[in-house]
Amino acid sequence: MFMAALEKKDLFETDVPVNRGDEYSARDIQVLEGLEPIRLRPGMYIGGTDDRAVHHLFAEVIDNSMDEAVAGHASRIEVELEADGFLSVTDNGRGIPVDPHPKYPKKSALEVIMTELHSGGKFSGKAYETSGGLHGVGVSVVNALSDMLEVEVARNKNLYSMKFSQGTPLGRLENIGPINNRRGTKVRFRPDPEIFGPKAKFKPARLFRMTRAKAYLQPGLEIFWKCDPGTVEELDTVPHEAVFQFPGGLSDFLKETLGSNITITPDVFAGRSKKERGDGRVEWAIAWSPQGFGEADSLIRSYCNTVPTPDGGTHEQGLRAALTKGLRAYADISGMGRKASVITPDDVMHSVGVLLSVFIFNPEFQGQTKDRLFNTEVARLVENAVRDPFDHWLASSPKDATRLLEYVIGTANERLRRKKARDVKRKSATKKLRLPGKLADCSRKDPTDTELFIVEGDSAGGSAKQARNRETQAVLPLRGKILNVESASMDKISRNAEINDLMMALGAELGKKFDLEDLRYEHIIIMTDADVDGAHIAALLIAFFYRYMPGLIDSGRLYMAMPPLYKITQEARTAYAIDDAHKDDIIANVMTGRGKIDISRFKGLGEMMAKQLKDTTMNPDTRKLARITIDDENLPTTEALVETLMGKRADLRYRYIQDHAQFVKTIDI
Ligand code: 0RA
Numbered sequence: 001m002f003m004a005a006l007e008k009k010d011l012f013e014t015d016v017p018v019n020r021g022d023e024y025s026a027r028d029i030q031v032l033e034g035l036e037p038i039r040l041r042p043g044m045y046i047g048g049t050d051d052r053a054v055h056h057l058f059a060e061v062i063d064n065s066m067d068e069a070v071a072g073h074a075s076r077i078e079v080e081l082e083a084d085g086f087l088s089v090t091d092n093g094r095g096i097p098v099d100p101h102p103k104y105p106k107k108s109a110l111e112v113i114m115t116e117l118h119s120g121g122k123f124s125g126k127a128y129e130t131s132g133g134l135h136g137v138g139v140s141v142v143n144a145l146s147d148m149l150e151v152e153v154a155r156n157k158n159l160y161s162m163k164f165s166q167g168t169p170l171g172r173l174e175n176i177g178p179i180n181n182r183r184g185t186k187v188r189f190r191p192d193p194e195i196f197g198p199k200a201k202f203k204p205a206r207l208f209r210m211t212r213a214k215a216y217l218q219p220g221l222e223i224f225w226k227c228d229p230g231t232v233e234e235l236d237t238v239p240h241e242a243v244f245q246f247p248g249g250l251s252d253f254l255k256e257t258l259g260s261n262i263t264i265t266p267d268v269f270a271g272r273s274k275k276e277r278g279d280g281r282v283e284w285a286i287a288w289s290p291q292g293f294g295e296a297d298s299l300i301r302s303y304c305n306t307v308p309t310p311d312g313g314t315h316e317q318g319l320r321a322a323l324t325k326g327l328r329a330y331a332d333i334s335g336m337g338r339k340a341s342v343i344t345p346d347d348v349m350h351s352v353g354v355l356l357s358v359f360i361f362n363p364e365f366q367g368q369t370k371d372r373l374f375n376t377e378v379a380r381l382v383e384n385a386v387r388d389p390f391d392h393w394l395a396s397s398p399k400d401a402t403r404l405l406e407y408v409i410g411t412a413n414e415r416l417r418r419k420k421a422r423d424v425k426r427k428s429a430t431k432k433l434r435l436p437g438k439l440a441d442c443s444r445k446d447p448t449d450t451e452l453f454i455v456e457g458d459s460a461g462g463s464a465k466q467a468r469n470r471e472t473q474a475v476l477p478l479r480g481k482i483l484n485v486e487s488a489s490m491d492k493i494s495r496n497a498e499i500n501d502l503m504m505a506l507g508a509e510l511g512k513k514f515d516l517e518d519l520r521y522e523h524i525i526i527m528t529d530a531d532v533d534g535a536h537i538a539a540l541l542i543a544f545f546y547r548y549m550p551g552l553i554d555s556g557r558l559y560m561a562m563p564p565l566y567k568i569t570q571e572a573r574t575a576y577a578i579d580d581a582h583k584d585d586i587i588a589n590v591m592t593g594r595g596k597i598d599i600s601r602f603k604g605l606g607e608m609m610a611k612q613l614k615d616t617t618m619n620p621d622t623r624k625l626a627r628i629t630i631d632d633e634n635l636p637t638t639e640a641l642v643e644t645l646m647g648k649r650a651d652l653r654y655r656y657i658q659d660h661a662q663f664v665k666t667i668d669i
Contacts, residue, residue: 034115035144035167042195045141047369054191054200057142058207059307061089061187064139066214066306068093069221070359074184079211081227085201086148088188095155096185098173108173110151110162114143115169142189143167145196149189154182166192204231204238215244216253217283217306217357250285250355257299257353264288264407265400269393273385280360280378282385284319287353288404298349302356304363304373313366313373315358318382320345325383326390327408330401339409347412358382424513436501440465442474442521452476452505452521453561453618456528456537459606464527466610467618474521476505482537485544499544510548516555524552525625527561527617529604530578542628559625563605563617569598576616578624 038045046053068074074093081087097109104112117140143149144167153160159176162169191200204227215223225242232238246252251270270285293299302309302316309315324345331340358378366374394401435441438461442450452474455461461477468475482498493499494510503510507520526541528534538560545552552558564576566583570591577583583599591597602608608616615622 035117035140038117038141038144039166039195042145046145049196049200051200051203054196054202055206055210057145057189057191058087058089058202059210060139060142061087061189062211062214063305063307064187065089065091065093065185066218068185069218070306075220076222076224077214078224078226079207080225081202081204081207081231083228083230084190085231086188086190087202087207088186090152090184090186092182092184095153095183096151098153098155098160108162110153110160110173111169113138114140114149114151114162114164115167116140139187140167142187145192146189147192147194149187152186152188154179154184166194202231204233205236208238208242212242212244213253213308214306216246216249216355217303219247219249221245250283250357253301254285254287254353254355257293258287258289261289261291261293264290264404265397267393267397267400269390271386271389271393273381280358280381282315282359282382283357284386285355286323288351288407289353290351290407292351293353298352298354300349300352300354300356302354302358302373304358304360304365304378306357307363309365309371309373311367311369311372314375314378315356315373315382316354318379318384319354319356319386320349321379322383322386322390323348326387326394327405329391330394331405334398334402334405336402336405336409340405342412342416343408344412344415347408347415350408350411356382424509424515434504436476436504438477438501439505440468440475441505442469443471447520447522450474450521451523451525453525453527454478454502454541455605456534457604457606460527460529460604463606463608463610463613464618467614469619473618474505476501478502478537482540482544484540485547493544493548506549508549508552514549514551516551516557519552519557523557523559525559525561526628527563527605530563530565530602531604534604545628553628556627556629558628560628561617562624562626563602563608563613565602567600567602567612569600571595 042049042053046056062077062079065074065077068091069077074091076092078090079087080090096113099109101107101109101112117138143164146167147165149164149167151162151164157178157180159179159182160173161176162171162173164170191202193200207227208225211223211225215221223244225239225244227238227240229240232240248255249270249272251268254268254270265288268285268287272283273281275281300312300316302312304313304315324343327343327348328337328340331337331343358373358381360375360378360381362375364374366372394404438458440461444450450472453464453468453476455464455475455477458477458479461475464475464477478498478501482502483493483496485493488496490511505520506518506524508514508518524545526538528538542553542558545558562578565579566577568575568577568583568586568591573591575586575590577586587597587599605613605617617623
């Protein structure tokens with residue numbers, strides 16, 4: 001690297017005799033401080049060596065001409081892409097100074113500007129002006145990374161020229177001769193294939209877009225575009241010649257972007273700060289369009305000294321603050337303050353088209369790609385510039401202002417609604433992870449074809465756990481009776497341990513928060529003893545679901561298991577009966593007249609063998625289920641339901657079940 005630096009030195013200092021045997025000296029350091037680091041690590045200066053970086057070179061060059069225009073010294077810029085890949089940018093500004101540089105008397109200022117890193121602002125005496133440039137790295141970076149670069153300056157009634165290759169002067173600054181009618185600078189260059197690869201080249205469409213955008217940022221400026229027809233691919237829609245001039249500035253840009261989009265207010269809100277010395281200036285154009293902008297719902301383009309800031313920054317912050325505060329203040333004076341209290345800057349910036357351009361003195365950029373404006377004072381500058389005009393704009397057309405305010409409030413409310421829905425989802429998701437300890441969950445995670453058996457008591461729970469299909473059937477034993485929801489407050493219900501376990505197992509919330517989508521199982525089956533207590537518990541559960549999760553019943557996903565009350569055997573024949581009437585029916589119609597009939601009564605589920613429970617009550621292939629339905633026309637009171645199911649009158653219970661039963665499969669009896 002050191003040797004390479006020495007070699008370069010020979011070419012750089014064109015007017016100093018070269019001594020190849022030189023020891024390491026101050027002059028060598030000088031060389032290292034020149035353009036060599038740029039070629040060694042181009043990524044550090046232009047963020048890479050890809051397509052984007054190639055176009056960055058153009059941005060840097062046109063930004064210098066834009067600085068002249070913004071400072072009021074240039075009124076036209078020409079951009080030309082030539083057939084051989086050369087790109088030139090010409091302006092009618094003051095021209096790069098060509099007189100000897102005070103610090104290096106043997107060199108022209110132009111040479112120093114083109115060959116010294118960071119020399120732009122410092123040496124040029126331009127520090128008092130706002131300047132863009134490639135985030136301040138200067139045109140010397142472009143020079144270092146071009147295999148050829150030529151500068152022409154028309155100044156002092158003379159035309160000068162100097163050529164470089166890879167940042168190294170190919171000769172001295174030449175005076176071509178006198179001219180009378182011209183002033184300005186032309187930079188013509190070609191990206192070095194050694195740096196950017198042999199295939200790297202400018203894309204006409206991209207250059208065209210970048211060039212046109214500049215014209216909007218400086219109303220009055222004329223930009224001429226020209227590209228050799230040979231550079232334009234067949235399918236490109238780039239014209240070979242064009243002139244950009246937008247007297248309406250950012251407003252023109254925004255209107256063109258909006259196209260035929262419908263906007264909330266008929267007028268674009270546009271303006272510029274009054275020119276104030278020592279500060280900076282701000283220009284903006286804003287419109288809200290619910291239709292969005294292509295794929296995106298908003299389009300926010302901001303610039304600092306005509307340099308795009310795609311990552312936003314302090315200028316955008318200031319604008320957000322001004323618009324939000326302005327809308328809130330308008331809401332207050334128009335009696336909508338309470339409704340508008342929910343709006344945030346994000347709501348205001350929803351579906352918005354914004355063009356924001358600031359001109360400041362010492363721009364600082366931040367972030368990986370230096371695409372975000374960092375100067376903290378700019379937030380205040382923009383907020384102050386925009387706030388007053390915004391207030392006036394709103395007040396000048398209350399009808400439109402109110403429509404805008406209502407639109408933004410609508411956005412805020414929609415945001416709040418979504419957040420609430422998300423919170424509920426998240427809550428139920430965490431519930432899913434926190435399952436009650438006594439739940440024997442099924443292994444299948446997808447609710448499809450899964451069942452939760454809500455079982456009375458631990459002993460029945462034990463049998464059910466043995467009898468179940470582990471993959472699809474879960475068992476939740478409830479200890480004791482659950483609350484009677486008819487006589488308990490919501491507060492008390494949500495603190496009840498059994499109900500909490502139930503909610504956790506189901507993954508569902510109560511009341512308005514209940515969402516079928518949250519249910520962890522497809523079918524919920526109440527499985528209680530076929531006795532009075534069992535019926536009571538079932539009734540209480542049904543009442544609870546009816547009251548707090550009606551969607552579960554409406555969707556037909558709540559069932560009662562139909563465990564048998566009697567086992568009837570005759571020789572090798574076995575049948576189960578769910579109640580007395582069923583038993584009588586079996587004895588009369590199923591059993592034969594021969595042989596002793598043995599009838600045993602189950603005292604509870606817990607008393608059944610696991611295999612019996614499985615065959616009679618749980619196995620989907622052999623069991624019966626009763627679907628719980630609510631007959632809205634003859635809606636039973638919970639009392640009536642409890643009365644029916646409690647089994648004080650077993651005939652009622654049987655009838656109820658018969659009336660509502662949906663036999664999934666008929667068991668073999
Ligand atoms: C340094 C000082 C001055 C102008 C420029 C540079 C300058 C640079 C470029 C690059 C492209 N076009 C440009 N135009 C001007 C100010 C010179 C003066 O005070 O006359």
